Amino acid sequence: MAEEKGQTSSRFLFPFKPYSIQEEFMTALYNVLEDGKIGIFESPTGTGKSLSLICGALTWLRDFEEKTKLEAAQLLEDRLPQQRRSQDLQNSSDAGSKESEAKASGSEFDWVTEFVQKKAERDLVDKLKDEELRRKKREERLEQTRNNVQLKYALKRKRDADDTEHLIQMSKEVVTAEQLSNTDGLDKEDEGFILADYESDDEKKSKDSSLSDEDDLEEEHVTKIYYCTRTHSQLAQFIHEVKKSPFGKEIRLVSLGSRQNLCVNEEVRGLKSIQQINDRCREMQKNKRADRNGSEDTEETPKRKRKSRVTCPFYSHEQMQSLRDEVLVEVKDIEQLVSLGKEMKACPYYASRYAIPPAQLVVMPYQTLLHSSTRRASGIKLKGQVLVIDEAHNLIDTITAIHSYKVTGSQLCCAHSQLSQYLERYRSRLKAKNLMYIKQILYILVNLLQVLGGKVGQNPNMQKIFQGGTELQSINDFLFRAQFDNINLFKVQRYYAKSMLSQKLLGFVEKYQDLVSKPFNAQNQKESKTSALGNFLQNLNDNSSGLVKLHEQEEAVDKEQPMMASPMMHIEGFIFALTSANKDGRVVIQRQGTVSQSSLKFLLLNPAVHFAEVVKECRAVVIAGGTMQPVADFKDQLLFNSGVSADRLAEFSCGHVIPPENILPIVLCNGPSGQQLEFTFQKRDKTPLLDECGRVLVNLCKVVPGGIVCFFPSYEYENLVYKHWEKTGLLVQLETKKKIFQEPRKASLVEQVLSEYSRCIQNSSETPGPITGALLLSVVGGKMSEGINFSDDMGRCVVMIGMPFPNVNSPELQERMAYLDKNMAKTDGKSPGKVLLENLCMKAVNQSIGRAIRHREDYANIVLLDHRYTQPRILGKLPSWIRGRTRTEASFGPALAAIGKFFKDRKSLGNTT
Numbered sequence: 087m088a089e090e091k092g093q094t095s096s097r098f099l100f101p102f103k104p105y106s107i108q109e110e111f112m113t114a115l116y117n118v119l120e121d122g123k124i125g126i127f128e129s130p131t132g133t134g135k136s137l138s139l140i141c142g143a144l145t146w147l148r149d150f151e152e153k154t155k156l157e158a159a160q161l162l163e164d165r166l167p168q169q170r171r172s173q174d175l176q177n178s179s180d181a182g183s184k185e186s187e188a189k190a191s192g193s194e195f196d197w198v199t200e201f202v203q204k205k206a207e208r209d210l211v212d213k214l215k216d217e218e219l220r221r222k223k224r225e226e227r228l229e230q231t232r233n234n235v236q237l238k239y240a241l242k243r244k245r246d247a248d249d250t251e252h253l254i255q256m257s258k259e260v261v262t263a264e265q266l267s268n269t270d271g272l273d274k275e276d277e278g279f280i281l282a283d284y285e286s287d288d289e290k291k292s293k294d295s296s297l298s299d300e301d302d303l304e305e306e307h308v309t310k311i312y313y314c315t316r317t318h319s320q321l322a323q324f325i326h327e328v329k330k331s332p333f334g335k336e337i338r339l340v341s342l343g344s345r346q347n348l349c350v351n352e353e354v355r356g357l358k359s360i361q362q363i364n365d366r367c368r369e370m371q372k373n374k375r376a377d378r379n380g381s382e383d384t385e386e387t388p389k390r391k392r393k394s395r396v397t398c399p400f401y402s403h404e405q406m407q408s409l410r411d412e413v414l415v416e417v418k419d420i421e422q423l424v425s426l427g428k429e430m431k432a433c434p435y436y437a438s439r440y441a442i443p444p445a446q447l448v449v450m451p452y453q454t455l456l457h458s459s460t461r462r463a464s465g466i467k468l469k470g471q472v473l474v475i476d477e478a479h480n481l482i483d484t485i486t487a488i489h490s491y492k493v494t495g496s497q498l499c500c501a502h503s504q505l506s507q508y509l510e511r512y513r514s515r516l517k518a519k520n521l522m523y524i525k526q527i528l529y530i531l532v533n534l535l536q537v538l539g540g541k542v543g544q545n546p547n548m549q550k551i552f553q554g555g556t557e558l559q560s561i562n563d564f565l566f567r568a569q570f571d572n573i574n575l576f577k578v579q580r581y582y583a584k585s586m587l588s589q590k591l592l593g594f595v596e597k598y599q600d601l602v603s604k605p606f607n608a609q610n611q612k613e614s615k616t617s618a619l620g621n622f623l624q625n626l627n628d629n630s631s632g633l634v635k636l637h638e639q640e641e642a643v644d645k646e647q648p649m650m651a652s653p654m655m656h657i658e659g660f661i662f663a664l665t666s667a668n669k670d671g672r673v674v675i676q677r678q679g680t681v682s683q684s685s686l687k688f689l690l691l692n693p694a695v696h697f698a699e700v701v702k703e704c705r706a707v708v709i710a711g712g713t714m715q716p717v718a719d720f721k722d723q724l725l726f727n728s729g730v731s732a733d734r735l736a737e738f739s740c741g742h743v744i745p746p747e748n749i750l751p752i753v754l755c756n757g758p759s760g761q762q763l764e765f766t767f768q769k770r771d772k773t774p775l776l777d778e779c780g781r782v783l784v785n786l787c788k789v790v791p792g793g794i795v796c797f798f799p800s801y802e803y804e805n806l807v808y809k810h811w812e813k814t815g816l817l818v819q820l821e822t823k824k825k826i827f828q829e830p831r832k833a834s835l836v837e838q839v840l841s842e843y844s845r846c847i848q849n850s851s852e853t854p855g856p857i858t859g860a861l862l863l864s865v866v867g868g869k870m871s872e873g874i875n876f877s878d879d880m881g882r883c884v885v886m887i888g889m890p891f892p893n894v895n896s897p898e899l900q901e902r903m904a905y906l907d908k909n910m911a912k913t914d915g916k917s918p919g920k921v922l923l924e925n926l927c928m929k930a931v932n933q934s935i936g937r938a939i940r941h942r943e944d945y946a947n948i949v950l951l952d953h954r955y956t957q958p959r960i961l962g963k964l965p966s967w968i969r970g971r972t973r974t975e976a977s978f979g980p981a982l983a984a985i986g987k988f989f990k991d992r993k994s995l996g997n998t999t
Contacts, residue, residue: 098145099332107740108134112142114738115708119146119472124707124730128714128739130967132940136327139474139710143311144333147446150309280512281520281585307443307467314455315476318347318420321449325419338414340441342450342464347420348435350427351398361655365589370398405432410441439465457488458699468703479711479929482724485693491660495538495681497653499546502531504595523581526573530661533568540681549681556897557675561664564673575665588654663688670695672901689898691905694727701728713932716925716963722910742967748945750988751972755953757782758978763951765888776807779887780816782951787823789986790947792859792879793847794824797866797934799890801831804863824861829870836869847879866890866930877940883947884938889954891927928963945992947985
């Protein structure tokens with residue numbers, strides 16, 4: 087056994103001697119990747135999950151690459167002599183060809199079969215040669231980038247020359263634009279809004295030769311690992327762990343992000359919404375291609391040649407190729423990538439995507455990978471690759487949310503008005519197919535609005551709804567009710583995608599919304615162009631190249647919350663969703679107050695339909711998290727429904743690195759006065775229960791040092807309890823021992839509250855007095871139930887008040903439950919819908935109580951305040967490292983004594999060490 091452990095340790099590169107559970111984790115992970123399985127991995131926070139994922143997966147990748155290289159070399163060695171012998175035999179057989187022709191027809195078939203086999207062998211050898219040649223070229227190029235300083239200086243000189251040339255070109259464009267006469271009433275910007283001719287519904291590959299530059303940047307995809315998680319901050323933390331690992335110097339890693347996070351063009355970054363940034367970027371990229379084509383087109387009219395287009399100076403293929411190689415030679419996070427993009431005058435967004443094929447590790451947010459069209463647009467190819475989904479406890483909800491779409495009556499009215507005006511302005515310039523599809527879309531908008539009880543051409547805020555309520559309909563029933571079941575929505579979907587109608591409409595709306603307050607004339611046009619040139623000059627003179635503060639961007643977006651200029655994007659997504667299979671979704675019709683407030687929502691019921699493609703294409707998929715219990719949802723709703731067989735599924739769950747005596751989970755059934763603790767929806771507002779809950783916390787505050795984090799089922803209930811304690815004086819009793827903090831609803835205030843909470847705990851430990859720490863009132867599923875570390879004194883005790891079941895009266899939840907009841911078998915006599923409720927509740931509990939223990943020396947007490955936690959079925963859904971140490975206390979006295987002893991023992995151990 088000792089020998090086996092030694093072999094395991096030497097097998098994986100690790101920055102230090104791994105714990106036994108880390109070795110077990112990496113071994114299980116390696117086997118899943120090697121065998122091409124789907125693995126569900128649970129490793130509690132504080133056990134080094136990220137490092138185990140990195141070292142286990144990259145060790146497998148290193149071994150796989152070595153094995154593939156050896157196999158290719160062996161094949162080449164075996165096949166080449168065979169090919170030479172085959173050629174010699176063929177030459178010698180030419181002399182006796184006349185005799186061969188006289189043979190039976192059966193031997194002719196043998197000859198054909200032999201020829202096909204030999205051709206396949208030759209093709210394989212050629213392919214292996216090409217792959218080896220590409221690999222060597224890539225390695226040489228990256229090595230040159232890594233070492234050749236002179237090349238970098240030469241590129242910098244070329245970039246400076248390009249900047250000067252771009253300035254001169256912009257100046258010429260301004261002068262040329264002033265000289266142009268607007269003979270047809272459309273300016274140069276309008277040309278970009280007009281839909282291209284749409285002659286066929288057939289999906290054909292574009293013959294546009296302008297993509298040749300992009301083709302030069304494309305490479306064959308090597309075997310790689312795709313890693314995704316929920317937030318950019320989690321990605322940054324993962325990249326930091328990669329840098330610290332033994333693979334940090336040699337791994338080719340690329341980090342993908344949104345245009346909002348990666349754009350270095352200040353003019354585009356300054357736009358208010360993500361959608362505006364995306365659309366302006368696409369427009370500039372298209373203009374760059376069009377200008378390149380235009381310069382080669384000798385048949386263009388003089389007027390056409392003079393038309394100027396706004397292009398992005400950072401979208402240069404040579405510069406992006408250099409940035410791509412820089413990204414691959416050294417691990418960089420998003421902020422470093424942005425900083426380097428500014429320095430090299432190259433676009434990080436596109437350079438990172440061009441770096442995907444040769445990369446060995448690609449990291450990205452959930453949405454980029456789980457949404458199929460976003461995945462394809464990003465250049466991600468999953469065929470034969472490895473996928474690791476981290477922080478996957480909410481994977482089902484994430485897939486459901488990504489593929490659910492909601493549109494309001496106000497958006498429908500607005501989109502209809504905008505598209506009608508667009509049609510009026512450009513009718514004479516649009517071909518018959520474009521006119522037909524635009525009229526179809528207008529018809530769909532009118533009918534969707536009629537379902538809500540509204541009419542086009544009237545203010546949606548003034549249209550009252552007299553019969554409100556919520557309805558749910560199947561997709562087919564909704565299409566029949568909306569009276570466009572005879573329209574082929576697949577063709578409409580294809581038209582949206584190929585014509586880019588939503589993007590062009592957005593550009594049209596942005597332009598003419600601005601002109602509402604500012605009359606359109608030549609003088610305004612002149613001013614806007616000269617001011618743009620001035621801004622560009624100012625940007626060139628600005629030498630600041632500091633790192634982009636991503637959190638500042640997020641705060642700015644949160645504060646402003648700009649309205650979308652055009653809601654057609656939302657409506658496009660909703661129409662796409664209506665092409666789903668009838669059984670896989672429902673349409674929620676909500677009518678309330680006015681047409682403007684009413685809405686239509688597509689609700690995805692079967693997330694497996696979108697995950698099936700992922701598991702089918704990938705070589706192996708790893709679904710990992712700190713608390714994955716209960717895992718039944720993942721298996722039944724996601725994996726088995728995606729076509730994953732039971733023998734392809736592997737599960738791994740490890741304990742915690744902390745000693746058993748460092749955690750004390752207790753289920754409290756009764757309070758200090760003997761009142762039973764049962765926080766059901768019907769009982770939780772009762773005064774005796776609110777008082778008993780307060781008395782429990784008052785007693786806990788007397789024996790628990792440092793910080794106590796108390797989780798409530800909702801913001802509303804937390805507010806109700808706080809006001810009751812304030813009125814009865816219980817709040818004053820709590821404040822004699824702990825300073826009280828409340829979780830804010832605004833995300834921008836979370837950091838401030840946490841900072842004050844931490845400072846209070848630190849001060850109380852440094853200066854002994856009556857205040858022994860702080861009490862933080864938080865909410866399950868709120869800002870502090872995920873992603874926040876309450877390590878050490880920040881969270882010596884976590885209290886869970888009641889069981890946070892979701893709102894069972896929600897029509898959407900009822901529909902999900904009904905869908906599961908209809909399509910899945912019962913579990914231990916319980917309907918799948920009821921099991922879903924329990925699982926959603928316990929996932930939320932597990933996420934919240936897992937906030938306390940964050941490292942090996944940490945210790946904490948967990949108090950579950952509800953007698954229903956004693957049910958074996960509920961206890962069984964706690965994480966194994968908590969479940970095995972949980973004790974149930976029927977009366978309060980022994981429980982409080984056990985908690986007091988727990989902290990005294992920890993304090994005495996701390997003093998001795």
